[in-house]
Amino acid sequence: MSEQPKIAFMASDTAIALEAQRHLSAQYGSVDPEAADIIVALGGDGFMLQTLHGTQHLDTPVYGMNCGTIGFLMNEYHEPGLMERLADAEEEVINPLKMRAISADGKVHEALAINEVSLLRAGPQAAKLRISIDGKVRLDELVCDGALVSTPAGSTAYNYSAHGPILPIGSDVLALTAMSAFRPRRWRGALLPAGAEVRFDVLQSKKRPVMADADSRSAGNVVSVEIRSEPTIRHRILFDPGHGLEERLIREQFV
Known part of the structure; x- marks a missing residue:
C-alpha cells in the first residue's frame, strides 16, 4: 500500500x-x-x-x-x-454464505450473506423444517419459529440473539441455530464444518408458510433453501x- x-x-x-x-x-x-x-x-x-x-x-x-x-x-x-x-x-x-431458495411458484432466489441466512415462519403457526447436511437427513422435523445458519463473523448478530454460540474467526465452522424450538424441545442447533451444505425443506408449506432471508435479501413462501459457504468470494x-x-x-x- x-x-x-x-x-x-x-x-x-x-x-x-x-x-x-x-x-x-x-x-x-x-x-x-x-x-x-x-x-x-x-x-x-x-x-x-x-x-x-x-x-x-x-x-x-x-x-x-x-x-x-x-x-x-x-x-x-x-x-x-x-x-x-x-x-x-x-x-x-x-467468506460469505450463498443461499439458494426455491419458492412455491418454482422461482429460484440466490443471494449472499456475510452474517447469516435465516428461515422465519410467515404465518400464525410454527414452521416445520426438515434439515439435511451434505445430502443426509439429520433432523426429520424441527417445529420452530425459524432457524438460521451463521458465519463466525455474524455469530454475534441474530445468531447470538437466538442463543446460538459465538464462533471465533478462523474456526472453519458454521452455527446452525433454532429459534424458539418446540420439537425437539429446546433444541439449540449444531456446529457444522465450514464446507458443509445445509438444506432446509419446508414441510406443510401451504399451511405453515416460511420466508428466507440473507442479510436482508428476502424470499417469500419458500419450499426449500440450500446454504453453503462461498470460498471464491x-x-x-x-x-x-x-x-x-x-x-x-x-x-x-x-x-
Missing part, C-alpha cells in the same frame, strides 16, 4: 454519517470506489454489510468508522490521524490493532 492511499469515503443516509463524509473528504480527499486503495464506510453495521456486498467485486479492503449504534464491524470514529490508523490496520478476511475488513474480529468475539463472551 502506498504512503498516501486513495480513499473512497462512503456514508449511510443518516445526518451524522453524511456530515462525517463531508469533513473527511475535505481533509483527505475522496475518489470513486473503483479507483480507491481503501474504502472507508461511515455508518453502522448495516451500512458496513451494504458496503461489503456492493464492493465485493473490487477486492478492496474496507475500513469502517462507527456512525451508528453497536458498530461491531466498525472502528471508533476519530477524524485526526486517519492515515496512520489505516497504515497500522489489521486485515480480516471472511472474500471480504477484506480492516480493524485498528487490538480491536479486530477475533478480539471482539472473545470480549463479547465476557460482557
Whole structure:
C-alpha cells in the first residue's frame, strides 16, 4: 500500500454519517470506489454489510468508522490521524454464505450473506423444517419459529440473539441455530464444518408458510433453501490493532 492511499469515503443516509463524509473528504480527499486503495464506510453495521456486498467485486479492503449504534464491524470514529490508523490496520478476511431458495411458484432466489441466512415462519403457526447436511437427513422435523445458519463473523448478530454460540474467526465452522424450538424441545442447533451444505425443506408449506432471508435479501413462501459457504468470494475488513474480529468475539463472551 502506498504512503498516501486513495480513499473512497462512503456514508449511510443518516445526518451524522453524511456530515462525517463531508469533513473527511475535505481533509483527505475522496475518489470513486473503483479507483480507491481503501474504502472507508461511515455508518453502522448495516451500512458496513451494504458496503461489503456492493464492493465485493473490487477486492478492496474496507475500513469502517462507527456512525451508528453497536458498530461491531466498525472502528471508533476519530477524524485526526486517519492515515496512520489505516497504515497500522489489521486485515480480516471472511467468506460469505450463498443461499439458494426455491419458492412455491418454482422461482429460484440466490443471494449472499456475510452474517447469516435465516428461515422465519410467515404465518400464525410454527414452521416445520426438515434439515439435511451434505445430502443426509439429520433432523426429520424441527417445529420452530425459524432457524438460521451463521458465519463466525455474524455469530454475534441474530445468531447470538437466538442463543446460538459465538464462533471465533478462523474456526472453519458454521452455527446452525433454532429459534424458539418446540420439537425437539429446546433444541439449540449444531456446529457444522465450514464446507458443509445445509438444506432446509419446508414441510406443510401451504399451511405453515416460511420466508428466507440473507442479510436482508428476502424470499417469500419458500419450499426449500440450500446454504453453503462461498470460498471464491472474500471480504477484506480492516480493524485498528487490538480491536479486530477475533478480539471482539472473545470480549463479547465476557460482557
